[in-house]
Amino acid sequence: MVRRRIFDVVKRLPEPLFRAIDALANWYVLYRVPSHSVAVDRFGKWSQQEVTLDDSIQNACAEVQEIADRSGVGFIDVGESIERRLMAQIIRQLRPTKVLEIGTFLGWTSAAIGLLLKQTHESDGFHLTSVDVIDVDSPVNGYWKNLGYIHSPSVLFGRLGLDRNIELVQADSAEYLATTEDTFDFIFIDGHHGADSVYRDIVLSSKRLKAGGVIALHDYDPPEVWFRKPFMAGPFFAVRRILAANPELKLIDARLNSDGNVVRSSCIAILSAK
Ligand SMILES: C[S@@+](CC[C@H](N)C(=O)[O-])C[C@H]1O[C@@H](n2cnc3c(N)ncnc32)[C@H](O)[C@@H]1O
Secondary structure (H helix, E strand, O other): OHHHHHHHHHOOOOHHHHHHHHHHHHHHHHOOOOOOOOOHHHEOEOOOOOOOOOOHHHHHHHHHHHHHHHHOOOOOOOOOOHHHHHHHHHHHHHOOOEEEEEOOOOOHHHHHHHHHHHHHOOOOOOEEEEEEOOOOOOOOOOHHHHOOOOOOHHHHHHHOOOOOOEEEEEOOHHHHHHHOOOOEEEEEEOOOOOHHHHHHHHHHHHHOEEEEEEEEEOOOOOHHHHOOOOOOHHHHHHHHHHHHHOOOEEEEEOOEOOOOOEOOOOOOEEEEEO
């Protein structure tokens, strides 16, 4: 509550000052969270130092987009943006059967992942659990309603023929991760972006990974882009802290090519074993 009030005041400051204070606050809060051990032994190895888009990705995404168009759900970016193409590459490379997403929001990423899973699995035997702290389907509080979209996430999944494959859970991510007995091949973290929350989500997620699984994060914005776009420093600080304490882990930053040059604006990053 106090944190919220301070944030509201600081948000009224000029943008660069607000961003700098936000970064410092994230750093400060993160380092007050005690260290926790990450289940490094569960991580699989991402074979490359980058996420390379192979030639089939364009077609795979177009196919997925066509399914969405035919179903009449309207534009939900299931296959167009670079981030979707990166997600497609990750799903096609990993071929996960059980996926967890932290942060459902409008359900667009869940829908994209669901369609990509359908594409890569011959049978219907894949499952995506998407967790959000709010009731994302609510006709009163749901983001879809407040942002003026026609379909709630569940309606969207139904239209896309994914209702049996995608399960929505309303819970705080840390609570869910600490209590679920499920394990996953792939976990996508895109919930609360505060450094301490991302840190906890990574630590707890690692314990829910099946052997050989990987974790991906959204909005991993390193400092070199902080002043070019509105940045969220939380995922960056959280990942740095995890990597510093766990030298067996590595980060694959999907913005970079194998020479370490920035080639994309996307900020999906993968945590894998070295
Ligand atoms: C950036 S949005 C997710 C976007 C979504 N993954 C997509 O790509 O369309 C962040 C979401 O995280 C949810 N969230 C925030 N704090 C959370 C928490 N502690 N536990 C679970 N979800 C949380 C928010 O309600 C919001 O829907």
